[in-house]
Amino acid sequence: MCLAVPVKIVFIDGDEAETEIAGVRRRVSIALTPEAKLGDYVLLHTGYAIGVIDEAEAEETLKLLEEIASLSEVY
Amino acid sequence: MKFIDEYRDSELARGLAYKIAKRSTKTIRLMEFCGGHTHAILRYGIRQLVPKTVEMRSGPGCPVCVTATADLDKAIALAHLPDVIITTFGDMTRVPGSYSSLQQAKAEGADVRIVYSTIDAVEMAQANPGKSVIFAGIGFETTAPTIAASIIKARRDKIKNFYVLSLNKLTPPVMKVLLDSGELKLDGIIGPGHVSVIIGSHPYEFIPKDYGVACVISGFEPLDILLCIDKLVEQIEKGEPKVEIAYPRGVKPAGNRKAWQLTERVFEIGEANWRGIGIVPQSGLKVREKYERFDADKAFSVTLKPPKEPKGCRCGDVIRGAAMPLECKLFRKVCTPESPVGPCMVSSEGACAAYYQYGTLENLQVF
Amino acid sequence: MDESILLAHGSGGKLSHELVEKKFLPFLANPALNKLDDSAIFEASGRLAFTTDSYVVNPIFFPGGDIGKLAVCGTVNDLAMNGAKPLYLSLAAIIEEGFLLSELEQIVQSIKKAAEEAEVSIIAGDTKVVNRGQADKLFITTSGVGIISPGVDISGANARAGDKVLLSGTIGDHGIAIMSQREGLKFSMTLESDCAPLNKLVSQMLEVSSSIHCLRDPTRGGLATTLNELARQSEVGIVVEEAQIPVKEEVKAACELLGLDPIYVANEGKVVVVVDPADANKILARMRKNRYGRDAAIIGEVTKEHPGKVVMKTKLGPSRIVDMLSGELLPRIC
Numbered sequence: 064m065c066l067a068v069p070v071k072i073v074f075i076d077g078d079e080a081e082t083e084i085a086g087v088r089r090r091v092s093i094a095l096t097p098e099a100k101l102g103d104y105v106l107l108h109t110g111y112a113i114g115v116i117d118e119a120e121a122e123e124t125l126k127l128l129e130e131i132a133s134l135s136e137v138y
Numbered sequence: 139m140k141f142i143d144e145y146r147d148s149e150l151a152r153g154l155a156y157k158i159a160k161r162s163t164k165t166i167r168l169m170e171f172c173g174g175h176t177h178a179i180l181r182y183g184i185r186q187l188v189p190k191t192v193e194m195r196s197g198p199g200c201p202v203c204v205t206a207t208a209d210l211d212k213a214i215a216l217a218h219l220p221d222v223i224i225t226t227f228g229d230m231t232r233v234p235g236s237y238s239s240l241q242q243a244k245a246e247g248a249d250v251r252i253v254y255s256t257i258d259a260v261e262m263a264q265a266n267p268g269k270s271v272i273f274a275g276i277g278f279e280t281t282a283p284t285i286a287a288s289i290i291k292a293r294r295d296k297i298k299n300f301y302v303l304s305l306n307k308l309t310p311p312v313m314k315v316l317l318d319s320g321e322l323k324l325d326g327i328i329g330p331g332h333v334s335v336i337i338g339s340h341p342y343e344f345i346p347k348d349y350g351v352a353c354v355i356s357g358f359e360p361l362d363i364l365l366c367i368d369k370l371v372e373q374i375e376k377g378e379p380k381v382e383i384a385y386p387r388g389v390k391p392a393g394n395r396k397a398w399q400l401t402e403r404v405f406e407i408g409e410a411n412w413r414g415i416g417i418v419p420q421s422g423l424k425v426r427e428k429y430e431r432f433d434a435d436k437a438f439s440v441t442l443k444p445p446k447e448p449k450g451c452r453c454g455d456v457i458r459g460a461a462m463p464l465e466c467k468l469f470r471k472v473c474t475p476e477s478p479v480g481p482c483m484v485s486s487e488g489a490c491a492a493y494y495q496y497g498t499l500e501n502l503q504v505f
Numbered sequence: 506m507d508e509s510i511l512l513a514h515g516s517g518g519k520l521s522h523e524l525v526e527k528k529f530l531p532f533l534a535n536p537a538l539n540k541l542d543d544s545a546i547f548e549a550s551g552r553l554a555f556t557t558d559s560y561v562v563n564p565i566f567f568p569g570g571d572i573g574k575l576a577v578c579g580t581v582n583d584l585a586m587n588g589a590k591p592l593y594l595s596l597a598a599i600i601e602e603g604f605l606l607s608e609l610e611q612i613v614q615s616i617k618k619a620a621e622e623a624e625v626s627i628i629a630g631d632t633k634v635v636n637r638g639q640a641d642k643l644f645i646t647t648s649g650v651g652i653i654s655p656g657v658d659i660s661g662a663n664a665r666a667g668d669k670v671l672l673s674g675t676i677g678d679h680g681i682a683i684m685s686q687r688e689g690l691k692f693s694m695t696l697e698s699d700c701a702p703l704n705k706l707v708s709q710m711l712e713v714s715s716s717i718h719c720l721r722d723p724t725r726g727g728l729a730t731t732l733n734e735l736a737r738q739s740e741v742g743i744v745v746e747e748a749q750i751p752v753k754e755e756v757k758a759a760c761e762l763l764g765l766d767p768i769y770v771a772n773e774g775k776v777v778v779v780v781d782p783a784d785a786n787k788i789l790a791r792m793r794k795n796r797y798g799r800d801a802a803i804i805g806e807v808t809k810e811h812p813g814k815v816v817m818k819t820k821l822g823p824s825r826i827v828d829m830l831s832g833e834l835l836p837r838i839c
Contacts, residue, residue: 065174132153183823
């Protein structure tokens with residue numbers, strides 16, 4: 064239900080895509096994410112891409128976390 | 139690994155832990171709905187990074203754990219039918235049903251196979267035209283679209299021997315049941331991140347609105363979970379519960395429309411039988427009439443003996459968060475991963491299995 | 506000879522003799538085996554180590570090796586883990602009717618290569634053939650005998666508080682390489698099993714230090730299970746640092762995809778070393794000079810706290826208990 068791993072699309076073939084994560088390749092179905100493009104990162108769950116990762120949001124989240132860390136007196 | 143490693147940074151974790159500890163003044167109780175969150179919380183030692191004022195309980199988000207014994211008995215009975223191959227995700231095979239288990243059925247000669255995707259089950263049907271391949275469809279809204287997509291593909295490819303035993307369940311309805319029961323006074327819910335990739339955040343609006351409980355949707359990396367707890371603490375301290383997304387790189391408020399449309403094409407909402415809870419209306423998915431030739435319930439009939447629950451098993455209580463695994467008398471003494479009594483110990487998402495595997499060291503609080 | 510194994514190959518008659526003489530002897534030849542007596546005779550004096558293991562791995566051919574290589578390395582390593590120099594192996598094969606002779610040849614070649622690298626001789630053997638369906642292609646059992654030099658006392662019960670814990674290299678390679686071949690998992694990678702004979706690595710370590718207390722190879726159940734075994738046997742606690750445990754990127758990625766933790770995944774060419782702290786750096790340096798110890802690291806230490814338990818300081822910060830593998834290592838979906 065919950066295990067979904069970010070993988071990068073390196074090749075698109077109809078409603079399937081060849082994806083890659085740290086040198087491991089896996090063929091997945093993009094039937095649920097037809098908008099996915101070459102180079103996009105998608106969340107892979109039981110052989111299907113269930114969503115495209117929003118890289119801008121990912122950046123924002125990291126920036127927020129860094130801000131929180133810099134404000135803490137741990138540094 | 140991109141979008142994984144960055145969210146495991148220890149400095150950023152300490153920063154969040156510090157902030158949460160400073161902000162949290164009152165004792166609050168949070169429930170992580172999803173079994174994947176229970177697993178991550180224990181594996182990464184999240185409890186040691188949050189102050190003692192934040193109490194955490196596991197919820198019913200483990201698809202194997204909430205599958206009713208009667209439904210498991212049905213799957214086992216189907217496995218024994220001639221020329222049937224039952225396919226399922228791994229954990230299901232070891233859960234004890236009333237009288238047997240799928241693993242036991244396999245040892246007795248039934249054809250039970252573990253698959254990692256419904257695609258495998260469809261391909262198995264193509265490769266075995268003389269057999270009926272039944273996929274035991276457990277899971278929540280994350281998995282439902284994948285099963286729907288497989289049925290649509292099977293129809294397109296004119297595959298006649300692929301069936302689905304629809305045991306898929308829905309998240310918001312069972313959350314409502316838990317909140318209605320008043321069994322646990324919850325202040326906040328750690329929302330299931332990947333279910334929400336599909337359904338978005340709107341379906342959870344009733345939680346703050348009708349119950350005054352905070353709901354923040356979380357990803358599965360440790361920083362995601364800490365960020366979620368940070369936002370929950372913030373909301374609760376302010377007394378302003380609402381639905382928030384703490385996993386914006388994966389979850390959009392509207393969710394994945396295409397995926398849900400596909401799901402609604404194949405499935406309709408009906409009642410479902412939840413272990414430990416009972417029948418909950420409008421909480422499960424049934425195959426629509428249009429696709430009924432893929433429905434294992436319509437294609438096969440089996441007679442079942444009355445279901446029985448294992449004696450002393452408190453899985454039902456654990457699933458509802460009403461008991462911690464350590465409070466079950468069987469935990470570790472009788473019930474272990476090698477000889478599980480109930481599903482919570484079998485499934486890797488089950489709370490009991492997670493507690494058994496990862497344990498806790500009480501004296502290692504960071505703040 | 507025919508293309509596949511027949512029941513007659515196991516009946517003791519002409520075909521059996523042909524099988525041994527054409528498919529085994531030419532490759533494993535040594536004076537004792539060549540005699541083809543009912544038992545092999547050898548002389549040895551001193552403390553002997555003796556071990557046995559069966560190999561039923563599926564698939565029998567995998568990236569980086571096969572069941573033959575595994576059978577030799579596994580038994581050689583078991584002997585090395587007690588500080589013994591492996592001398593002789595026996596090899597018993599149970600073959601399923603219909604098994605391809607060409608595949609059998611390939612496996613015997615692997616056995617030959619592995620035995621040559623480990624410098625051991627296979628001096629006794631047996632083959633049986635069972636009906637189709639009664640064995641999963643090929644099962645191999647190897648027993649091995651080795652000799653322990655005087656003064657060497659290595660055992661899982663010898664760990665002492667203060668000892669350092671070393672690991673010879675990356676974990677999870679073998680288990681993931683095997684899983685990548687399993688039907689349905691469908692991921693591809695360049696990763697190979699780490700299957701290797703470690704006896705030379707061990708003897709090199711013994712040359713530089715006489716304070717090695719424990720050696721153990723983390724096979725099924727992974728590093729976590731092995732550390733727990735040592736902690737229990739020696740009645741000590743072990744603390745390891747996750748950040749120090751070497752894991753290949755591909756293994757990390759595959760573990761993410763399968764929902765597995767690398768510390769529970771099988772290895773077939775790694776050794777855990779528990780040694781007096783004074784010699785830790787010396788051992789580390791020596792290991793790194795051997796091709797099978799290139800990525801060696803000091804991963805933790807032995808403590809008198811929490812005896813019998815293993816604690817890991819995670820990369821994230823908190824520490825947690827690391828238990829033995831419980832249940833089976835099944836890929837997760839959740």
